[in-house]
Amino acid sequence: MSTSGSIDPGAPEVAELATEVEGALLSAENVSKIFGGLVAVNDVTVAIPRKKIVSIIGPNGAGKTTFFNMLTGLYKPSRGKIVLDGADITGHRPDKIMAGGVARTFQNIRLFSTMTAVENVMVGQHARMRAGLIGSILRPPRVGREERGTREKARDMLGFVGLETKTFDELAINLSYGDQRRVEIARALASEPRLLLLDEPTAGMNPQESEVLTTFMKRLRDELDLSILLIEHDMKVVMGVSEHITVLDHGEKIAEGDPATVRANPRVIEAYLGKQG
């Protein structure tokens, strides 16, 4: 299907967006990513308001993960601008962006598999710690306190995401799939983010687990005041938690709006039907 040009310029969503960008926590403005000849993301604008859950959906290969990778600094946008809380972070290093309060999980879990669950979450706090080379060697009381604090917080986080205490010191590779997903979320949360990016977090989960995760995301928003940007295939989850949905197909934004609007959009239906055949 051809999807050149975005949705009608006069559509109400665009006007709505313009007002949202103002106070947005993070906004991506007209970003594109081109790999060689392939346009993986084409001129996409998305704004993530504070303390809201926003989703990106779209068929496989639509460019969702690539978009994430640009937000987190792994990829540099070929065009466009990314603004975090008023500051332009386009092209900044991933670790800087993470330190600025954007944490993520990966579509294919990327835990440090030879570290324990606790150690993984401790790594997540790297940017919030201060010990340097000399400090690590001499370990003055300040560093000792920091180390203990980090460990305690890691355990708290793991408890918070629902991991059983007895698995805290298991190597990540030996954890069940669901637990690995949990640890990844804990690792991201441990960095005290303002914005959490979740790339298909329910992939491989059964309906009950997805249900639990849905509630959990709402808790994160309400209790920790987090914004969440979610990539998700499970429509039940998406429709259940999202306040705003952006639909990508072939790298382009083909629709956006609240769940009801998006669900009713003929282009969205076409994109999904087209994909599933």
Next chain:
Amino acid sequence: MNVATLPPQEEIRTTPVSERLRKFFSAYGLWIVLLGLPVFYGIKDLQDEGDLSRLGNNLFAGLSNGAIWALIALGYTLVYGIIELINFAHGDVFMIGSFVAVGMWGTVGLALTTGTLGLIAGLLVTLIVAMVVCGTMNVMIERVAYRPLRSAPKLAPLITAVGFSFILQNVGIVWLGSSQKGVPDLIKAQHVLVSVAGIDIHNSDVLALAVTAPLVFLLTTFVNHSRSGKAMRATAQDPEAARLMGINVDTTISLTFLLGGLLAGAAGLVYALYQTNVWYFQGFTAGLIAFTAAVMGGIGNLKGAVIGGLIIGCIQQISDNRIGAQWTPAVVFAYLVLIMVFRPQGLVGEETREAG
């Protein structure tokens, strides 16, 4: 262990400034650096002596010397292209090739007094034996030291390759001792055959080019047009897909090592005739030089390896002749570092997957 795992090279950035600098160098830097030496000395010669014959001699000697590096570099590039391994022992296989060749001269009775026809026949026999021995040895090294580690982290076979390099060097020591050993100057290497426009063409130059050119031609034809060559290229692209398409990946890899070894053997013979001395350590240096050539040309790229070999040969000659032979290794390695850092895809390397 995390190797080769960065997302596209272009993607993870250090700092914007170094990035821009890098881009500039990656686009033009290598050419500037490569042309720097000859242009500088060309201008100097013109000023001092009024003509370019000294530079011409440097470059020509560089080409013939580089032909040997090209033969070795092809072995690196073939292997790297197919299993992404720096076959560190390759240079030492080449050294063994020299030793075998020198040994064979004695066996077939070649001496300074042998007539031209006898010499050619004898050298052909020697060439074939050296090639076969090195080819076989390379295949065996792959079987023993690399194949068991194919699913291990990449650094594991690199380490065994280094290990094998040392083993072969010691074979060399046991064989011919640990000092350089002069060998009969069968072809009167330094004899000037003709002199064209002030450039002396020696017997050794003719030999190097006469052996290299047909071998490179045969190799490229084989890789590009034969069935097995196609299998090699398919495996290089995507071993898993090749396997699914019914290509025997193990055999293909063995074949690659065989080809690399054959060329190394040929290089070994040429080197012995050309330099008129051999020693156990020649493989280490030659290996690094040839590897530099392979990277310079774009590793995995046959044409690139040849061009890289010739260029490195020229750089070496210029450095030997102008800067001082004692600095030449440092000069070559400096080039190696510069290329690796600023243009890891090489001169003629296409934008690879990772550079995408």
Next chain:
Amino acid sequence: MSAINSNLESFRNWKHANLAIAVVLIGALAIFPLFKPPLDGFIDDCVLALAYVVMALGLNIVVGFAGLLDLGFVAFYAFGSYAAGWFASDFFSSINGEKGIHIGAGTFASTLPGIHLNFLLVLVAAVIITSIAGMIIGLPTLRLRGDYIAIVTLAFGEIIGRFAVNGQIGGFKYTNGRQAISPVDALDLPLLKEFDSAFSIRGYYWVALTMVAFSLFVNFRLRDSRLGRAWIAIREDEVAAVSMGIPLVKTKLMAYAAGAAFGGLSGAFLGTYFNSVNANQFQFAFSIFILSMVILGGLGSIWGTVLGAITLSFINSYFIPDVFNGIPGSLGLDFDLTQLSFGIFGFLLVMVMILRPEGLLPEKRRRLELKEGIGADEAIVEVRA
């Protein structure tokens, strides 16, 4: 039986197990030279072994912890040794109007021309020089993949070796090349006064032992720190690591600097111990010698590295020349086994990598990585997915 097992188990889990092992071991090692003649050949072998332990512990930080395969470690040996050669000999004899510069130097050294710093200051200088060199050499490798890192570091090692051999650029002479800078000032430390003479090497032994203790301390501290976790994270998955806020450049450079510093420390000590600094020492084979120690012992494993270093050092300085050297002759072969030591190490590398890649005393994480190929080579695929 099970009681013993569970005792062992609880000992392993005991927080201070490493400390206990270290204290007992080092204590026992400290007193043993008193039972040997002061110039005993065995103490000599031990001094070398200890110095190599320090080197190997340094390389283990780079290769074992951070996963950066450094094949040019000899560069730091060279810089460290030259720190001793430059700052504790009459090499710069014309300096200060041929009167020399002396800071805390021994009584005899204080009378000589050239720069003569106290041994401890030489160590400090060596650490500073090598950690800076480590970062400079590390810089160009930062964006490279593993095998390219190996080659670039190797090339640097060769370049530096070449500079050492050549010794001068234009009129400026910075080494004596194959002539060696000699004599380097002997050890002259306040508490070791009675041992600093030519009649005893016990002083060197104790200094080396102290350096080992220090290196162990630093290694353990680093391993169990914010930085140590960051190194492991980078080794396993750079993309995940950087996404978790770990700055790749800085973290890798710290590994290079820390590792190089130990190479320099040990190099300066060896320069002093050998009493001379010869460019012939700084060859690629040395890098592989040290790397073999780390690999034999177990990449990333601190006690493994110690074991590997001691084993190979003794094979090199005792078993090959003294014990097995008669074998070729008795087989009717005519060669010197010492020439083959590196073939033997090469063979060892191949064997270890194939039969027991995790080494003699493996580290638990590395065993998983090396045995089961975890964490290797998948990142590109994943970022794209």
